[in-house]
Amino acid sequence: MIPLKDNIPSRRVPVVSLLLIGVNIAVFVYQLTLGPQVGEFIYSYGVVPKHFLSFHLWSEKLVRLTTAMFLHGGWFHLVGNMLYLWIFGDNVEDRMGHLRYLVFYLLTGYLATVAHILFNPYSPVPIIGASGAIAGVLGGYMILFPWARVLTLVPIFFFFQVIQVPALIFLGLWFFLQLFNGAFAITMFQATQGVAWWAHIGGFISGMILVRFFVKEKVYRFY
Numbered sequence: 001m002i003p004l005k006d007n008i009p010s011r012r013v014p015v016v017s018l019l020l021i022g023v024n025i026a027v028f029v030y031q032l033t034l035g036p037q038v039g040e041f042i043y044s045y046g047v048v049p050k051h052f053l054s055f056h057l058w059s060e061k062l063v064r065l066t067t068a069m070f071l072h073g074g075w076f077h078l079v080g081n082m083l084y085l086w087i088f089g090d091n092v093e094d095r096m097g098h099l100r101y102l103v104f105y106l107l108t109g110y111l112a113t114v115a116h117i118l119f120n121p122y123s124p125v126p127i128i129g130a131s132g133a134i135a136g137v138l139g140g141y142m143i144l145f146p147w148a149r150v151l152t153l154v155p156i157f158f159f160f161q162v163i164q165v166p167a168l169i170f171l172g173l174w175f176f177l178q179l180f181n182g183a184f185a186i187t188m189f190q191a192t193q194g195v196a197w198w199a200h201i202g203g204f205i206s207g208m209i210l211v212r213f214f215v216k217e218k219v220y221r222f223y
Contacts, residue, residue, distance in 0.1 A: 001170065002153040003087050004162070008145055014090035016098045020105065021082050024130055027070045028078050042071055046126030049117045062110075069109045071128035081130045087150075088141045089134075095144055096214045104214045108136020108206040115202020119186070127196050132203035135178075139207025142171040144215070175204050 031038050045067040052061065072078040093101040112132025141148075146168040154161050182197035 001165070001173070003084065003170065004151040004153055006087055006091070006145075006151070006167065007149040007164075008091045010090045010094045012094060014093045016102045016105070017085060017089035017093050020089075020130070021085060024070055024072065024078065024082060028072050028075075031071065042073075042126050042128055046071055046128040047113055047117070048126050049120050049123040052117055053121075065110045065113055066106065068113065068126070068128050069106075069130050069133055072130070073128060077129055081134055085130065085134050085137065089137050091145060091148075092137050092140045092211075095216065097216050100214045100216065104140065104207075104210065105133050105137060108139070108203050108210065109133030111206040112136060112196075112199040112203030115206075116196045116199035119182075119198040127199060129196070131196065132199040135200045135203030136207035136210075138171050138174065139204040139209075140211035140214075141207075142167060143208055143211050175201070178204065 031041065034041050045064070047064050047068045052064070072081070089101075089105075092104075096104060109130070109132045112135060113127060116127050116132070146166070148167040149164040150167050150170045152163055152165045152170060154163055178197050178200040181195065182201050185195075185197050
């Protein structure tokens with residue numbers, strides 16, 4: 001299923017979401033200019049689980065946790081992440097305010113990466129991408145707007161159908177898919193290590209739990 005848009009209008013311009021999208025695109029364009037050196041760049045600024053705990057300085061760990069969120073492994077990786085951030089991020093930012101939303105985004109991204117490390121402590125493969133932080137945004141969105149309608153492109157046999165799906169169902173199915181693949185990855189690690197499923201799971205759960213501490217309004221409006 002591919003989300004196209006939701007039916008919740010924003011009350012203000014999603015400055016932080018737009019900025020995050022812009023920075024992610026700019027960093028990826030820079031990656032394209034590196035040619036064969038891009039692998040070394042990713043290894044230097046991504047998070048390598050088996051090396052992470054050997055960093056003695058917390059400042060170095062925090063830098064890696066942050067820079068890794070702005071690196072991507074390809075156009076599909078980037079476009080998919082930015083599409084989800086564009087559709088779901090604006091409403092979460094609207095409810096939190098710009099600064100709180102930025103902190104929420106980064107914090108859930110950090111927790112997502114930590115979740116991946118806990119399940120893959122000896123992995124030599126760098127973890128990169130905004131997926132964990134965006135999963136946090138999705139978790140927050142599901143709590144804030146469970147009955148929002150998500151216009152979704154659904155493949156049916158050889159055709160595509162556009163339907164409206166409640167956010168609770170759309171994001172619930174998304175989370176179930178991550179959980180299923182994450183469980184499968186534990187038993188078939190070598191075949192599935194290309195996707196950080198447990199980062200997605202950790203980010204989503206973190207977003208669901210932490211969202212209540214970041215919303216500006218104490219009274220929730222359910223859509």
